[in-house]
Amino acid sequence: MISISSYVQKYKFSVSLLALAVVSVFGFSADTVNAQVASAKLKPTESTSVIRTSDTKKARALLKQHALREVSFNKLPNGDALIVVDTAASDAKLKSIKQSMKSDSVFSVATNHTYRPTAAPNDPLYMDGSQWNLAKTEAEAGWDITSGSSDTTIAVIDSGVLSNQSWANSPDCSPEQPCTLADFPAEKMWSNTGEKGLTTLEGAAPNCTSRSLPLDKSCNNRDDDNNGYIDDHQGWDFMGGWRGNGGVCPNYTDGNAYNDPTYIGYVAADNDPQPYACDSPNYPNQLNMHHYNGSCTMFESACYTNHGTAAASLAGSATNNSALVAGVNWNAKIMPLRAMDAYGWTDSAHITAAVEYATAMKADAVNVSLAVFTNGSCTVIDSTLETALSKAHAAGTVVVAAAGNGGSQGVCYPAKSKYAIAVGASDQNDARASFSTYGPELDVIAPGVNLAAAISPSKSSNNYRNYSLTAYGTSFATPQVTGLAALVRSLDPTLTTEEVKAAIQRGATKVSAMNGNVFTNEHGYGRMNIRGTLAIDRTTLSTPQYFNLAAPRDLKLSGPTQKTDLLTGQKVGATFSRNQVFFFNQEAYIDGVQYLRTKTDSDAGYHLGFPYTVLRETTRTK
Numbered sequence: 001m002i003s004i005s006s007y008v009q010k011y012k013f014s015v016s017l018l019a020l021a022v023v024s025v026f027g028f029s030a031d032t033v034n035a036q037v038a039s040a041k042l043k044p045t046e047s048t049s050v051i052r053t054s055d056t057k058k059a060r061a062l063l064k065q066h067a068l069r070e071v072s073f074n075k076l077p078n079g080d081a082l083i084v085v086d087t088a089a090s091d092a093k094l095k096s097i098k099q100s101m102k103s104d105s106v107f108s109v110a111t112n113h114t115y116r117p118t119a120a121p122n123d124p125l126y127m128d129g130s131q132w133n134l135a136k137t138e139a140e141a142g143w144d145i146t147s148g149s150s151d152t153t154i155a156v157i158d159s160g161v162l163s164n165q166s167w168a169n170s171p172d173c174s175p176e177q178p179c180t181l182a183d184f185p186a187e188k189m190w191s192n193t194g195e196k197g198l199t200t201l202e203g204a205a206p207n208c209t210s211r212s213l214p215l216d217k218s219c220n221n222r223d224d225d226n227n228g229y230i231d232d233h234q235g236w237d238f239m240g241g242w243r244g245n246g247g248v249c250p251n252y253t254d255g256n257a258y259n260d261p262t263y264i265g266y267v268a269a270d271n272d273p274q275p276y277a278c279d280s281p282n283y284p285n286q287l288n289m290h291h292y293n294g295s296c297t298m299f300e301s302a303c304y305t306n307h308g309t310a311a312a313s314l315a316g317s318a319t320n321n322s323a324l325v326a327g328v329n330w331n332a333k334i335m336p337l338r339a340m341d342a343y344g345w346t347d348s349a350h351i352t353a354a355v356e357y358a359t360a361m362k363a364d365a366v367n368v369s370l371a372v373f374t375n376g377s378c379t380v381i382d383s384t385l386e387t388a389l390s391k392a393h394a395a396g397t398v399v400v401a402a403a404g405n406g407g408s409q410g411v412c413y414p415a416k417s418k419y420a421i422a423v424g425a426s427d428q429n430d431a432r433a434s435f436s437t438y439g440p441e442l443d444v445i446a447p448g449v450n451l452a453a454a455i456s457p458s459k460s461s462n463n464y465r466n467y468s469l470t471a472y473g474t475s476f477a478t479p480q481v482t483g484l485a486a487l488v489r490s491l492d493p494t495l496t497t498e499e500v501k502a503a504i505q506r507g508a509t510k511v512s513a514m515n516g517n518v519f520t521n522e523h524g525y526g527r528m529n530i531r532g533t534l535a536i537d538r539t540t541l542s543t544p545q546y547f548n549l550a551a552p553r554d555l556k557l558s559g560p561t562q563k564t565d566l567l568t569g570q571k572v573g574a575t576f577s578r579n580q581v582f583f584f585n586q587e588a589y590i591d592g593v594q595y596l597r598t599k600t601d602s603d604a605g606y607h608l609g610f611p612y613t614v615l616r617e618t619t620r621t622k
Contacts, residue, residue, distance in 0.1 A: 049089040049111060051097075055104045056081045062100055066093040080106055125452040126326040130469055132428060133314075133447030133480065134326060134530075142487070142530030147319070148331035149490035153190050154316050154482055155358035155366045157351060158308030160237065160275035161336035162456040163189050168211070169247025172289060173276060181466060182323035183313055183454040190335035192361065194225025195233040203230075206254050227360060231271040236357055237338040238350045240267040241277030242284035249278035249287060275305050275456045279341035288342035292460040302342035306455035310471050311369045312336070313454035315479035316486065324454045324467050328483030328530065332490070335363055340370060342458075348384045351414075355388040359397045364489045366392065367482040368401040368420070369475035371412035378404045378412030378437070389419035398489070398497050400482040402474035404437035409521065416441040421485070421501050424524065425449065425477040430511040432522045436474055442524035443501065444508050448477030481528055492538050499541035502567050506541075507533025518570045525570075543567070544588040544607045546597055552585035555596065555615040563601075563608040566590050572608070582610075 048071055053059040063070060063085060071084040087094065089111045101107040125131055134140075164186060166178035173179035195217050202208060203221035217224045218233035229236055241251045243265050251267040259267060265284060276289050280299040283291060288302040296303040312334050317327035339354040340346035351370065358366045374380045392399050403424040404412030415422035422441050425433040425448025432438060433448050453471040457464040481504060488500050495503070508526030510518070519525050544566040557580045562571040566588060584596040588609060595609030 047086075047088050049085050049087060049091070049094060049109055051083045051085060051094075052080060052106055052108045053083065053101065053104055054080045054106045055101070056083075058104070059083060059097070059101060059107070062097045066097060068093055068097075124322070125324060125467065125469075130452040131326060133451055134328070136428070136430070136447055137328075137480070137528050138531035139326075139328065142534045143330070145531070145534040146487055146490050148316070148329040148483075148487050150331045150333060151493075152329075152332045152364040152486045152490050153335050153362070154312075154329065154332045154486050155190075155235075155335040155337055155354075155361075155363035156308055156312045156315065156479070157337045157339045157354040157358070157366060157368050157370070158311050159304050159306075159340045159342055160273050160277075160308045160338040160456070161189075161312040161334055162275055162309045163234075163336070165250070165272065165274035165276055167247065167250040167272075168253055170250070171247060172287065173250075179274075179276065179457070181309065181454060181456065182321065183317035183325060183327075184309070184334065185318055185321075188316075188318045188334060189234055190333040192225065192233050192235075194227070195231055199224065211253070229271070229357070233271065235271075235273040235336040235338075236354070237270045237273040237277075238353050238357075239277070239279070239338050239341050239346070240269045241279055241341075242266055242281075244278045244285040248285055250276060251278070273336040273338040275308060275338070275342065275458075277342070279343055279345075289456075289458045291342075292458065296344070298345065299343050301460075302458065303460050304340065304344045305342040305458040306461050306468075307340070307344075307369070307475065308336065308338065309456040310453040310468060311367055311475060311479040314451065314471075314476055315367055315483035317454055325452050328480050329486045329490075332364070332483070332486040335361065346370065348382050352382075352385045352388045355385065355392055355399070359388070359392040359395050362395075363397055364493075365398045365400060365482050365485040367479045368399060368414055369478045371402055371404045371415065373412075378406060379410045379416065381413055381417075385414055386417060386419070389414060389417050393419040393497050396497055398482075398485045398500050400478055400485060402478040403439075403442055405435045405473050405475075406437045407435045408437060409439050411437055411439040411441040419497075421481060421504065422524070423474060423478040423481045423528075424522075425472070425474045426511070426523075426527050430509070430527050431513060433472075433474075433477075435472075436477075438522045440521055442521065443505055444481060444524045444526060444528050445511075446477035446480045446528040448472055448474055451476050484528060484530055484533055487530070487534060488538075491534065495538065495541065498567075499538070502541045503533050503536050503538065504528065506569060507531075507536050540590045541567075544590060544595070544609075546586040546588045549585055549587055549596075552583065552599075553617070554581050554583050555617060556581050557610075558614055558616045561610065561614045563610065564595065566595055566607045566609055584610075584615075 069086040071086050089109050094109050162181045163184040164178050164180050166173045166175045197217050199217045207221040208215045208219040213219050223230050243251050279288050282299045288305050291302040293301045295301045316329040316332045319326040319330040337354040339350040371378045399420045401415035401420040403415045403422050411422050422443045424445040425436040426445040427433050427449045449472045451471040453468050455461050455468050457466050485500050488503050505525040509529045510526045514520050514523050559578050563573050582598050585599045586597040588595045594612040597609045601608045
């Protein structure tokens with residue numbers, strides 16, 4: 001759901017802090033840089049071995065005799081030494097040396113593994129602890145596994161993401177001084193290669209020539225990649241905006257190709273999916289950036305200019321760049337799809353179009369921090385959008401959606417769709433946030449209270465600040481899970497949408513309020529855990545493979561239990577009593593746990609079994 005509270009300044013000396021960061025980045029001397037370059041050539045690899053010995057003299061003599069090169073030497077406090085040699089531990093020469101060193105009781109040979117520092121980004125709001133959510137979800141340990149790949153894409157369907165917005169004759173975001181945000185530089189943003197590059201073709205104005213730009217596919221007013229969208233080189237603005245007068249509104253010069261046939265003066269769509277536009281039908285000459293009167297009255301006060309940028313920053317802002325915040329996913333590209341205006345208005349058509357665009361352009365994960373709200377109900381099923389979600393699911397695009405901010409039972413649509421991952425919000429104590437909607441469709445909860453986020457400067461953002469310390473709502477719990485979904489995909493691009501979902505469910509932390517249950521309506525499968533999800537054995541995420549037992553047998557329950565859905569770990573069905581006997585003939589291994597299945601179980605619906613730990617042998621076997 002869409003909600004950002006007031007923004008409170010935390011850094012009284014933020015300019016000084018940023019200046020210090022710049023000094024630290026550029027403070028290396030030439031000698032230091034050269035030393036780093038030189039040392040890079042000497043980094044050990046997995047093909048080197050480490051020897052431990054208490055007889056350094058003899059060991060070195062044997063290495064020389066066998067023509068093995070010593071890479072490094074480290075004396076230990078107890079007098080032993082570690083010698084790294086440039087060969088694999090399995091080398092026959094090392095085996096011969098080990099045989100000759102039998103008199104040395106500590107002598108050993110092992111692979112010399114490489115290590116990296118634990119990932120700890122230098123973004124100021126991460127370093128000062130404001131991003132408590134990343135510590136809570138074990139982000140650093142997760143980033144040691146992967147911080148993401150630039151080959152993955154996160155589509156953010158929202159109010160636009162500020163990267164570098166400008167328009168002709170603008171008093172706010174001119175081509176000479178565009179509106180930018182440090183956490184979304186050009187290299188962080190998704191780029192449609194089919195609509196970028198030199199060309200000799202050009203459509204009618206507005207085009208590159210009419211805008212005094214070099215001729216390029218990105219501005220030539222042609223659909224160069226034949227996907228139905230003209231010049232969509234950086235995503236798409238499905239909302240458009242009023243043309244307004246002069247340079248106040250971004251769409252003033254773009255009134256031909258996308259003119260709305262019904263509303264004169266309204267541009268129905270454009271190729272700049274960034275947040276600033278003239279959105280209000282009541283004030284068609286008013287830039288949303290400045291239109292705020294302290295309330296959030298529809299079309300009277302723009303409260304959500306920064307919503308999309310905040311969501312994107314939590315999912316995947318540029319990280320370790322000494323600016324603003326760290327994102328869950330450091331490297332994924334952000335595909336901005338503007339499908340909601342700054343007043344919080346959108347509809348089925350806009351969101352559906354955005355989902356289908358993201359699917360067609362092969363986004364790995366889609367963030368939808370929005371919920372249907374028809375006649376006061378958030379649980380209405382939108383059949384139009386459901387079709388788009390079904391297509392996304394089939395195509396392998398993971399859709400993650402906000403459960404809603406109603407605080408009651410009944411997960412909102414589209415989160416409640418079976419084609420989406422539904423995300424609720426938790427607080428600093430891992431409790432469900434009081435406003436977070438819940439129900440049987442909920443998949444996970446994630447931090448959603450007092451979050452630090454990068455935002456698009458506007459009058460509503462505490463007098464044009466570019467960050468918030470108090471973002472809250474399932475809107476901002478959701479993109480953290482979206483960023484995690486893209487991290488999972490970076491580890492294995494072949495995973496299906498269901499397998500990514502299963503990884504997030506199974507990797508979640510079972511919070512104390514779940515009372516030992518695998519699933520609850522209020523917490524789903526638990527609180528999102530980055531490390532837990534990325535460390536899962538991904539080979540077990542697909543339909544479990546059962547194998548026939550070499551010796552099928554009767555086993556007795558050691559305690560009352562239920563069958564287990566092996567994809568999720570959830571207990572299902574009737575409770576069986578202690579000492580009940582079953583005949584088991586198949587087995588499967590999931591995350592190192594052996595599960596047994598009876599001959600009456602089937603693959604239909606659930607993949608059912610009992611962990612071997614809840615069983616014991618009977619007096620007879622078969």
